[in-house]
Amino acid sequence: MPCVDAQAGNRWNIGSIGIARIEERQAPSAFAPETFMTGFDMKVFTAHLHLMPGFYSPEQHRLVSSMHSWLIRANGKRILVDTCCGNHKERPWMPGFHQLNTRYLENLRAQGVEPEDIDVVLCTHLHLDHIGWNTRLENGRWVPTFPNARYLFSEREDARWNPRRNPATDPNRAMSYDDSVLPVVQAGQAQLLSDGDQPLGSGFRIEPSPGHTPGHILVKLEDEGEKAVFSGDILHHPIQVYQPDWNSFACEAPEVARRTRREVLAYCADEKALLFPAHFAAPHVAAIERTAEGFGVRYVPGAAA
Structure with a gap:
């Protein structure tokens, strides 16, 4: 399945606030649905496919993400939420994320934004596909990609994945x-957030949303x-909307993840809040x-740039 154009249909508005999607890539993932989802039932999945066009590749039997x-x-301010996988990162245990060379920064610039223009980076959690573009390789060293940004991480998440704080951290995660x-x-440039910290200003609220990871926000x-x-x-x-x-x-915490998912779906439905997930394929x-x-x-498709 071809990638969508990097800038077509990638802008939305919430009131007067502009939101743009910065693509790293979109393609069939490495995962068959039954290996990615716990409790998966192919009959149930197949019955919902007409409601999820473009989110599954039957030829490859892979989820599209x-x-x-x-x-x-x-x-x-210019605020960036999550930073994908990054280029040139060593990820031999996950071939799909290993030594990538994508046009992510070009896609950011196509929105009229240079890396130096980013004021805040917020990572919802510290899995490798949400932190990769935090840094870039410069003269053999990893340096912050966004040199003028304040990076916001959950303190609880840092305690989970920082190998200096948690010696039991998996070596790949470390x-x-x-x-x-x-x-x-x-x-x-890092700021660790405790529950209740609200550094983004008017109109924003950061909330704990554990389950996928302990410190997910x-x-x-x-x-x-x-x-x-x-x-x-x-x-x-x-x-997962139809089967939460x-x-x-x-x-990591299955029952907590299910509860959090249902709470977020209920909030979006009852408050008419649009859902901006990290991995939904087009229209995202x-x-x-x-x-x-x-x-x-x-x-809810976005508008063209």
Whole structure:
């Protein structure tokens, strides 16, 4: 399945606040649905395929997913939510993420933004596909990609993945922390958030959303009566709207992840908040609706740049 054009249909507005999707890539993933989802049932999945066009490749029997950041222009600042996989990162245990060479920064510049223009970077959690562009390779060293940005990480998340704080950290996770988070800390650009910290200003609210990881956070946005949720990995695929009990294999606390997912879906449905997930393929953004069976999806395509 071909990637969508990097700038076509990638802009939305919440009130007066502009949001742009910065693509790293979109393609069939490395995962068959039954290996990615716990509790997966192919009959149930197949029955919902007509409601999820473009999110599954039957030829390859793979879920179709996207790697992207959300660029938010608000309060005179440029805020980047999650930073994908990054280029030139050593990820031999995950071939699909290993030594990438994507046009991510070119796609950011196509939105009229240079790396130096980013004021804030917020990572919903510290998995390698959400921290990669925190840093870039310069003269053999990892340096912050966004030299003027304040990087926001959950304190609880840092305690989980920082190998200096948690010696039991998986060596692969420690590697991604050391090349994509530690250089930011060493540069003095990191801020660790405790529950209740609200550094983004008017219209924003950061909330804990554990389950996928212990310190996962989400961002709620409201302006002129319109609302949005930047949900990170609370949901990876639209089937989880219809089947919220289906976790990804990477959810560390399954029951907590299910509860968080249902809470976010209920909020979006009841408050008419648009859902901006980290991995939904085109058209990327969803309005959630209550149905007799639970929840449903109405996709919300973006405008062209």
